[in-house]
Amino acid sequence: MSVKEKVIEIIAEQAVLEVSDVTPDSTLEDLGIDSLGLVESIFAIEEAFDISVPFNANEPNESDFDISNVASIISGIEKLVSEQA
Amino acid sequence: MKRVVITGAGTINALGHNVAQTLDAMREGRCGIGALEMRDVDRLAVKIGAQVKGFDPEGLFNRQQMSLFDRFTQFTLIAAREAIAQAGLEFSDELSARSGVVLGNSGGGMTTLDDNYRTVYEDGKNRVHPFVVPKLMNNAAASHVSMEFNLKGPSFTVASACASSNHAMSTAFQMVHGGLAPVMITGGSESMLCFGGVKAWEGLRVMSKDACRPFSANRNGMVQGEGAGIFVFEEYEHAKARGAEILAEVAGFAMTSDASDIVMPSKRGAARAISGAMADAKIAPDTVGYINAHGTGTAANDKTECAAVADVFGQHANNLMISSTKSMHGHLIGGTGAVELLACIMALKDGVIAPTINYEEPDPECALDVVPNEAREAKVDVALSNAFAFGGLNAVLALRSV
Numbered sequence: 001m002s003v004k005e006k007v008i009e010i011i012a013e014q015a016v017l018e019v020s021d022v023t024p025d026s027t028l029e030d031l032g033i034d035s036l037g038l039v040e041s042i043f044a045i046e047e048a049f050d051i052s053v054p055f056n057a058n059e060p061n062e063s064d065f066d067i068s069n070v071a072s073i074i075s076g077i078e079k080l081v082s083e084q085a
Numbered sequence: 086m087k088r089v090v091i092t093g094a095g096t097i098n099a100l101g102h103n104v105a106q107t108l109d110a111m112r113e114g115r116c117g118i119g120a121l122e123m124r125d126v127d128r129l130a131v132k133i134g135a136q137v138k139g140f141d142p143e144g145l146f147n148r149q150q151m152s153l154f155d156r157f158t159q160f161t162l163i164a165a166r167e168a169i170a171q172a173g174l175e176f177s178d179e180l181s182a183r184s185g186v187v188l189g190n191s192g193g194g195m196t197t198l199d200d201n202y203r204t205v206y207e208d209g210k211n212r213v214h215p216f217v218v219p220k221l222m223n224n225a226a227a228s229h230v231s232m233e234f235n236l237k238g239p240s241f242t243v244a245s246a247c248a249s250s251n252h253a254m255s256t257a258f259q260m261v262h263g264g265l266a267p268v269m270i271t272g273g274s275e276s277m278l279c280f281g282g283v284k285a286w287e288g289l290r291v292m293s294k295d296a297c298r299p300f301s302a303n304r305n306g307m308v309q310g311e312g313a314g315i316f317v318f319e320e321y322e323h324a325k326a327r328g329a330e331i332l333a334e335v336a337g338f339a340m341t342s343d344a345s346d347i348v349m350p351s352k353r354g355a356a357r358a359i360s361g362a363m364a365d366a367k368i369a370p371d372t373v374g375y376i377n378a379h380g381t382g383t384a385a386n387d388k389t390e391c392a393a394v395a396d397v398f399g400q401h402a403n404n405l406m407i408s409s410t411k412s413m414h415g416h417l418i419g420g421t422g423a424v425e426l427l428a429c430i431m432a433l434k435d436g437v438i439a440p441t442i443n444y445e446e447p448d449p450e451c452a453l454d455v456v457p458n459e460a461r462e463a464k465v466d467v468a469l470s471n472a473f474a475f476g477g478l479n480a481v482l483a484l485r486s487v
Contacts, residue, residue, distance in 0.1 A: 016148070039215040040152070046212060 003078050006048055011070060014041045024071035031070075035060075038067065051080045088321035089261045090487060091430065092329040093174070095167025097160050098312030098414045098424050099135035103167055107424070108431050110413060111439035112460045117414050118297060118308050125280050131292045134278050135310030135415025153216050154229065155194030157276040160313035160420075161226035162233060165270060169234055172317040172329060174268060176235045183266050185238035186227045187257040188315075189249030189273025191419030192282065194221030199281040226274055230315075238266050247379070249273050250314065250422035251472035251480035255338035257318050258482070267320045272423035274313030283309065289348075291383050297416075299380035299409035300387050300455040302446035307381040310415025314423025333433045336467070336485040337366025343477025350386055350473050355379075355393035358479035362469060363397075366483035371401045374465030375432040377425045378455075379473045380409020380441065381416055388450040390471065395453070406463065408441040408456040422472040426482070429468040433486040436464050 001009075012019045015031040022031065028038060035057060042053050053076075055065045066072040096103065099117030100110035110117065117135040126132055142151065142159050154162070176184055197220045201213045219225060224242040231240045239260060243253040250273030257271030277283070286292050286309060293306035324331055339361025343354035363370055379390055387409075395402045410428045417424055428439040437460055444457035470482045 036216070037149075043212070043215050 003049070003081055004074050007045060007074050007077050008070065010041055010044045010048060011073070014044070022070055024069065024074070026070045028067060045077060049077065049081050051077070051084055053080065086262050087264055089258050089318050089335045090321050090324050091316050091332040091335060092319045092324050093168035093170070093172030093317030094315070094332060094427060094430060095164035095171070096312065096314045096424055096427060097137055097140070097163045098314070098417065099137055099310055100414050102140065102163070104427060107427060111410060111428060111431065112437055114440045114442045114459055115413060116442055117310070121278065121283065123278065123280055129280070129283055129287065131283055131287050131294055133294065133308055134283065135308060136278055137312055153220055155197045155220045155225060155276065157190060157194060157274045157313070158226040158229055160276060160311070161188065161274040161315065162229060164272065164274070164313040164315035165230045165234070168315045168317050169270065172319065174317065180267060181235045181237050183238045184236050184268040184270070185260070185266055186230045186236050186240040186270045187243060187253045187260070188227045188230070188271065189243050189245070189251070189253035189419045189423065190223050190226060191244055191246050191249050191275060192277045193223040194225065195277045195282045196279045197221040199279040202281065230270055234270070236270060244419065245478040245480070246474035246476055247416065247418055247421055248472035248474035248478050248480045249419035251470065251482055252340060252478070254316070254318070254422065254426065254482060255340060255480050258335045258338055261318050261320050267323045269318045270315060271318055272313065272315040273420040274423070275418040275420040276311045277418055278309055278311045293382060296443050297382040297412045298443040298445060299378065299382040299412050299441050300391070300448060300451040301444045302448035304382045304384070304387065307383050307411070308415045310411070310417045310421070312414070312417055312424060313420050314427060316423070316426065331487045333430050334485045334487045335482065336368060337483045338362050338481060339365055340480045342479070345477055347477070348475050350389040351477060352389050352393045352396065354477055354479050355390060355471070355473050356396045358481040359393060359397045359469065359471065362481040362483040366485070368467050368483060368485070370398050372467045373398070373401070373405055373469055374463065375429065375438055375468040376405060376407040377428045377468065377470045378407050378409040379471045380411055382409070382411065386473065388448070390473065391451040391453055402453060406438050406454050406456050406461070408439055410439050412442040422470060422480070426470055429470050429484050432465045432468050433484060436462055438463050438465070
């Protein structure tokens with residue numbers, strides 16, 4: 001499973017949606033994921049890839065990690081995974 | 086001042102998953118204490134407890150709730166749902182704005198703490214689930230009750246060890262009594278039956294390894310339980326106006342502090358709480374028919390408690406009944422007074438006195454009518470519920486039949 005597929009799977013599970021309903025341009029708001037759902041998703045992503053995501057829930061927009069939509073989350077995770085390799 | 090009545094009750098504990106099952110067990114003198122089922126039980130010296138068995142939270146809570154609810158919160162919500170359904174109340178508008186939740190709890194989410202300490206200390210992981218804090222905080226249960234039932238008035242959690250529930254219910258009573266809130270959801274819960282929770286209690290060397298035998302000369306300590314007891318305390322006129330069934334009246338309470346020792350009880354502190362509750366409720370001592378004892382089954386508590394009762398009631402101490410239902414449901418610590426209030430309600434409403442089971446040998450230092458081993462039918466108009474906590478914090482509630 002690619003990083004993209006895995007991230008989409010985690011986000012879909014959090015949103016209680018089918019994987020096919022999660023598109024790259026979906027925002028977390030579109031998917032109905034609130035702030036608590038977001039930190040839970042990031043935890044699941046960290047566990048799945050054994051990485052540390054630089055996300056601060058106090059200042060989501062100031063973090064180095066872009067959560068504006070699913071595509072930006074995927075590219076952020078891909079970068080972290082490749083840096084770790 | 087306003088009269089306060091109980092219009093709903095709910096529970097889950099080792100004796101049953103609701104009030105009816107629990108009261109049946111108390112009537113039958115059934116014991117909820119058994120072999121502990123938990124991880125690493127072979128490393129425990131104390132291997133018994135009053136665990137809630139046959140409990141499956143799946144289906145009772147949605148996925149998000151499951152990830153946010155420690156076992157003590159699950160117990161609380163199950164009991165709250167039962168109590169509020171019985172009361173038949175829906176909270177909206179003014180009633181919602183003014184009604185709240187005051188619950189007793191001592192350890193918070195001990196299972197959550199235990200599991201996550203294992204993760205970081207034993208398994209060496211450096212990351213825990215993001216909901217550890219909102220799961221383990223002592224007020225989690227009160228907050229989730231407020232959310233599920235739209236209660237927007239005063240809500241908080243009271244921690245006074247084994248007296249937490251009685252302090253909470255006294256506080257809730259006071260709020261309704263004083264006109265601050267028309268309805269308060271109150272009681273308490275505890276779930277310390279996890280490896281770390283039992284291990285901590287073991288350290289104190291006050292736990293029995295075989296049974297809880299309050300007031301019996303051969304008693305050898307307390308036994309931990311778990312669960313929740315939740316009640317709807319409602320202003321009398323409010324309850325009457327809507328034709329609600331009234332289970333009992335909460336007539337008064339008293340709280341005292343021994344100001345002497347962090348673990349040893351004091352006869353004087355206990356006696357002041359008992360007589361204070363009667364004075365607050367304006368009830369004559371000779372009208373008290375039943376006392377639900379703190380009755381932990383430790384040497385220290387039981388003789389101190391009996392001496393306090395003898396001091397307060399004089400000759401009448403020989404006429405009243407005093408039993409410890411901890412012999413059946415174990416010691417629920419911060420939730421204990423709440424589950425025990427059910428025995429007071431049963432005495433007042435159904436005329437059935439719950440027994441002290443496992444009573445084997447009379448103790449001259451506990452020479453009261455402890456309703457040994459078998460429930461008894463008796464008409465009772467006034468009942469007291471005692472709670473005397475570690476730290477010397479005492480709270481006694483006085484209930485009257487309606």
